Amino acid sequence: MPPRLKDVAARAGVSIKTVSNVVNGFAHVAPDTRARVQAAIDALGYVPNPTARRLRGGGSGVIALAVPELRSPYFAELAGLIVRSAEPRGWTVLIEQTDGRAGRERDLVAGLRRHAVDGLILSPVGLDPSMMGRDRLPTVLLGERMRGGPADHVAIDGAAAAADATRHLLRLGHRRIAAIGGPARPSAVTRAQRLAGFRAAHAESGLAVDPRLVATVSGMHLADGAAAMAWLLDCNPEPPDAVFCFTDPLALGAIRTCADRWLDVPGDIAVIGFDGIDEGRYSTPSLSTVAPDTARIAQFAVDLLAERLGGGSAATVPPRAICVEHRLVARESTLGRPSRAA
Amino acid sequence: MPPRLKDVAARAGVSIKTVSNVVNGFAHVAPDTRARVQAAIDALGYVPNPTARRLRGGGSGVIALAVPELRSPYFAELAGLIVRSAEPRGWTVLIEQTDGRAGRERDLVAGLRRHAVDGLILSPVGLDPSMMGRDRLPTVLLGERMRGGPADHVAIDGAAAAADATRHLLRLGHRRIAAIGGPARPSAVTRAQRLAGFRAAHAESGLAVDPRLVATVSGMHLADGAAAMAWLLDCNPEPPDAVFCFTDPLALGAIRTCADRWLDVPGDIAVIGFDGIDEGRYSTPSLSTVAPDTARIAQFAVDLLAERLGGGSAATVPPRAICVEHRLVARESTLGRPSRAA
Numbered sequence: 256m257p258p259r260l261k262d263v264a265a266r267a268g269v270s271i272k273t274v275s276n277v278v279n280g281f282a283h284v285a286p287d288t289r290a291r292v293q294a295a296i297d298a299l300g301y302v303p304n305p306t307a308r309r310l311r312g313g314g315s316g317v318i319a320l321a322v323p324e325l326r327s328p329y330f331a332e333l334a335g336l337i338v339r340s341a342e343p344r345g346w347t348v349l350i351e352q353t354d355g356r357a358g359r360e361r362d363l364v365a366g367l368r369r370h371a372v373d374g375l376i377l378s379p380v381g382l383d384p385s386m387m388g389r390d391r392l393p394t395v396l397l398g399e400r401m402r403g404g405p406a407d408h409v410a411i412d413g414a415a416a417a418a419d420a421t422r423h424l425l426r427l428g429h430r431r432i433a434a435i436g437g438p439a440r441p442s443a444v445t446r447a448q449r450l451a452g453f454r455a456a457h458a459e460s461g462l463a464v465d466p467r468l469v470a471t472v473s474g475m476h477l478a479d480g481a482a483a484m485a486w487l488l489d490c491n492p493e494p495p496d497a498v499f500c501f502t503d504p505l506a507l508g509a510i511r512t513c514a515d516r517w518l519d520v521p522g523d524i525a526v527i528g529f530d531g532i533d534e535g536r537y538s539t540p541s542l543s544t545v546a547p548d549t550a551r552i553a554q555f556a557v558d559l560l561a562e563r564l565g566g567g568s569a570a571t572v573p574p575r576a577i578c579v580e581h582r583l584v585a586r587e588s589t590l591g592r593p594s595r596a597a
Numbered sequence: 598m599p600p601r602l603k604d605v606a607a608r609a610g611v612s613i614k615t616v617s618n619v620v621n622g623f624a625h626v627a628p629d630t631r632a633r634v635q636a637a638i639d640a641l642g643y644v645p646n647p648t649a650r651r652l653r654g655g656g657s658g659v660i661a662l663a664v665p666e667l668r669s670p671y672f673a674e675l676a677g678l679i680v681r682s683a684e685p686r687g688w689t690v691l692i693e694q695t696d697g698r699a700g701r702e703r704d705l706v707a708g709l710r711r712h713a714v715d716g717l718i719l720s721p722v723g724l725d726p727s728m729m730g731r732d733r734l735p736t737v738l739l740g741e742r743m744r745g746g747p748a749d750h751v752a753i754d755g756a757a758a759a760a761d762a763t764r765h766l767l768r769l770g771h772r773r774i775a776a777i778g779g780p781a782r783p784s785a786v787t788r789a790q791r792l793a794g795f796r797a798a799h800a801e802s803g804l805a806v807d808p809r810l811v812a813t814v815s816g817m818h819l820a821d822g823a824a825a826m827a828w829l830l831d832c833n834p835e836p837p838d839a840v841f842c843f844t845d846p847l848a849l850g851a852i853r854t855c856a857d858r859w860l861d862v863p864g865d866i867a868v869i870g871f872d873g874i875d876e877g878r879y880s881t882p883s884l885s886t887v888a889p890d891t892a893r894i895a896q897f898a899v900d901l902l903a904e905r906l907g908g909g910s911a912a913t914v915p916p917r918a919i920c921v922e923h924r925l926v927a928r929e930s931t932l933g934r935p936s937r938a939a
Contacts, residue, residue: 331673350692352680477879511879537819537853
């Protein structure tokens, strides 16, 4: 007869619950306890049985992740991190691209899609709280929208991060600072928050924001940033001396337009983005940015969903809102290159 | 009573099959016929019923797309295009990241995952034909691996594309051409094909490939390209005058290392990549590359799968292999910047 959970518990001198926590990859087990349990698992040749585990839980072992678009490097990185965070639990993650459509997001939350999934991690764009009924999939919401809504929620403080990016430019002495990524519709909460942070940092310094320096964009991609930068340069007799872009791809596109106009970054115009994607580390100039702790967002999303699916007392607590940290990453696009002699 | 398919057919003066083809988004309907059917649909207020359609077909209306990693911009772009190509058919696309693991790919093909999907589009890495049994999901394979295998297949000619990239460098007068992306394992078919094309172009010109100029990498990302470029510069007393990188991220990483060493691209070293991702259009310098027709790959993948799922005679034909075109895109990283006066 193969060894069972209770054999492992007896050998390790811990409770069955603790062994289960280790096997299920939960974080809140002390490292030495975890090591003792793992040693007992190895010694006995215990093999956790995910199928039995799922049947016991009544679940499929499959969760869905829905993001607006995979073409965005930020969401592609986030998706990869969520897949990795879900792996120790034996979960399969199915990813769906919503294009930000409210109807699609609503159907996902309601579990109306035909495939059987246990839960959902959703980065909503069009959805609003009224569209989330009582009878729905266990759901964790990501991103700055719908904080304080009807479901668990993980996000950074977008306004604070935007203010940090703007303060960085102000501290470097810039005074005509443009913004690329302004909201085209009032419902674009994420963008509106970033714009609010941009304005707040100006207000702190007693500066007004010149409305001609706020560029609205339809998308958040490289091409949108390149076009918005061209618009800023063409429409302002006095060009900006710095630009805060609401995503890193917008910033990389803006830098390309500067190169096309033979403007030096940051000598003529300093540029900072928002995302912390890998591409910004390797661009020329490398890109200053504010970076959410994306790995932590992924881990929280999976852990919160696991608690909802776990069926214990944690499954019924009121919706929780987790605010994840961000950090300012200053690179060449604001600081300049180290001199050649260095 | 709501209008039915046959009412639309009668009004448009076409067969029910033709209306069905239009409603299902199949490509092989003449534009004027399609317009006539659409006019009848609009006039009658006919609403196709996807649920009924799925029940009739016995399918779930859900297909799976499995790619090695979403972090790669090429696969992220491809995934977005496949979602878009599947939309006119009313299909939901679930995306899974395999990390290139053979076991995971095998389980997907066998339909062993618990969720019900009708078919699979898979970009295999570890899988080999012996792992694909008779009893499996309808599958379309993508990428240069497993051509001529047991399932429908869509890819470009990787060796030919690599030869085109190399010839471009040779035509520009480069003679010490390095390659970044060489296979670390013999099973890395895609990389081996690109290396073969690189060698073939050299052979055509009567040139030998210097083995110290072929850099093997463990991954195909920005960081791998940056490290490989540093290795090439450190280990070769005479540096290369050009580099062909087997992906665009490798090339962008290599360019960053050149910037760190104060080497001008392309003045000191010309660089060309492989992928045609959007990032290469906006980098500084903009990136020369060979670009697969990714939109066409996506469309073929969906169309081939639809034929397999359609249940007609097309569902039982032997596996087909589609070779999609690529094109050379020459930009600043090989041609240099236009002069400022221009």
